[in-house]
Amino acid sequence: MxxxxxxxxxxxxxxxxxxxxxxxxxxxxxxxxxxxxxxxxxxxxxxxxxxxxxxxxxxxxxxxxxxxxxxxxxxxxxxxxxxxxxxxxxxxxxxxxxxxxxxxxxxxxxxxxxxxxxxxxxxxxxxxxxVAGGIPVIQTLRQLLNVNRVHTVQGILNGTSNFILTEMREKKQSFADALSLAQKKGYAEVDPTNDVEGFDAFYKTMILSRIAFGEEPNWQDVERVGISSITSELIETAEKLGLRFKHIASINKTCSHINAAVKPVLVGKSHPFYSVEGVENAVNVHSDIVGRITLQGPGAGMFPTASAVIEDLVYVCQNQPSNKNFTITTAENNEVKKGNKIELWLIQGLSKNYHHPLITWVAQATDEAAVIQATREEIEELLIQQKATCCFPILGEYEPESKNQEETVAIL
Incomplete structure (x- = not known):
């Protein structure tokens, strides 16, 4: 033999x-x-x-x-x-x-x-x-792309950042203390910049974009924000509203270009990433036939990563040769001009007495922290005018915790 x-x-x-x-x-x-x-x-x-x-x-x-x-x-x-x-x-x-x-x-x-x-x-x-340690996301995308058209890929792609955010929320720790614990456990390097500032997740996002869409966005156009600015106070405020911070990479393709971002966002209880905790990774893929599927599992470690390598060993030995160029996929003509899409935001530093005809107040956490509906242009205007100190987008559906607000708001 x-x-x-x-x-x-x-x-x-x-x-x-x-x-x-x-x-x-x-x-x-x-x-x-x-x-x-x-x-x-x-x-x-x-x-x-x-x-x-x-x-x-x-x-x-x-x-x-x-x-x-x-x-x-x-x-x-x-x-x-x-x-x-x-x-x-x-x-x-x-x-x-x-x-x-x-x-x-x-x-x-x-x-x-x-x-x-x-x-x-x-x-x-x-x-x-x-990309995601032991999660077979690339194999899954290869299989889906035989027929399906992938619209959007979202992922928690860095276990270190996810661990830090989990520790900060569950144990009421500061960012510095949670990072120190991650380093002691071997989840973070002595220099944690690649993890906590989003570079690691950014590289993985570019690889996923090539697989899902056959091309990648201009690297300079990708918004990359880490988690080092997330405070215990922000996490506590979000928790009062039934929201959790997650560091998420998002990629989607419109008829003209690919949009990508790697940044902290908020998710509600109905979002598939809400319960992805600790060093776990997760990837959510939305395609036209199968709809939405979510893969979740260990993103790092000796044997989860070895599992991905061994699966690749089988793949390369069974598919000789298999290096076709990535196929550039098509996308539906559902483009919305950047900045004009209405989104949900957690905004801090904006008084509840502030009124704007284009902004809808959804839920209030404190006197100066609330969930609102607004476009990105309106949010940027508020920040420039210094009427707000910071804001974070909310992904998926959001149902306010308040009993007198029963309507579920969905921004997909």
Whole structure:
């Protein structure tokens, strides 16, 4: 029986998880692929560090040794940073190996370049682990796009930010204290900028846009806002109104362009993301035939991420080659001029005595915090005039907590 030879680049949390999963699920992989899967080599930094790796596996810090192996079918990349990752993967493709990556920053910047190279060399790329850990969102979108037209994709794509917001609400912690706890638990890096300022979710959003719509928006046009400005007071105010803060990436396509944003928003009890807590991730996809579906699960960690990599291993080995260009999808002509769409907002710093003929008051939390209906242009005008200190959009339906306000307001 022939064997599939795999090399793993990096032996941190993800790399070790992939190695252990290949060992523990050897029979399942052989049954699905009809061939054994063997780890032939592992690229590491420190050769002196003791690791629980079989003696027949090449352990090296020199990638050229891996490229020189007589057989190298798949290269799994589990390191960080754009370089040397990009260079190593390009060399693997030129060697004739399929590649699998979990590196969202590198892939967001250079995914198209890698796909073009892979197409020339007739190999495949797996990148499920770049977006939402163990949630099979890319596989799901691939399946949907056989017939469905995807309209909108929304997601909680960063478990660290979601954990911090959950801790702040449940334990009445400050942002600084919740971040410190996330760092102690290993959810956040010493420098948490990528997570809490939305860069990590932004890269994942660009990857999702390519899958869902075959193209991505101009990066400079995407609104990216982190969670560092969210205070305990804001979270408490939202809770009084039956709302929760979530850091959500949104992408939708109109007839003329793609709109995308990565920012804190508010959701009510009927929204599928309301109960997505802790380090969980979730993705909601709206398409024309199936309607709305939501995928939820662990967004990070050794084995959730390894699960995505292993599914990609099966994918690339069964679909050789499979690097067709992303298909640019069509969209319904339902475009509303930016700024003119009526939305729901939580606004703070605006007196309840303030009146405006185009603004509808929906619910009041405090003397200076309320839910209102307004267009983005009207909200921006209020902020410029300094009649409000901050505001956040509310997604989906919102039902005021007050008993004398029974009407459900829906902004979809």
């Amino acid at each position: 022939s064997v599939i030879k795999v090399a793993i680049l990096g032996f941190g949390t993800v790399g070790e998880g992939v190695y252990k999963t290949i060992q523990s699920h050897a029979e399942e992989l052989e049954r699905v692929l009809g061939r054994k899967v063997e780890v032939a080599a592992i690229l590491i930094k420190n050769k002196q560090k003791k690791r629980n790796i079989n003696e027949d596996v090449l352990i090296t810090s020199d990638f050229n040794e891996i490229l020189s192996l007589p057989q190298l079918d798949v290269v799994v990349e589990a390191i960080v940073g754009k370089e040397p990752t990009l260079t190593l993967l390009k060399q693997a493709i030129q060697r004739g190996s399929h590649i699998i990556t979990a590196n969202k920053e590198m892939f967001a910047h250079h995914g198209n370049e890698l796909f073009e190279l892979a197409e020339r060399h007739k190999v495949s790329i797996g990148f499920e682990a770049t």
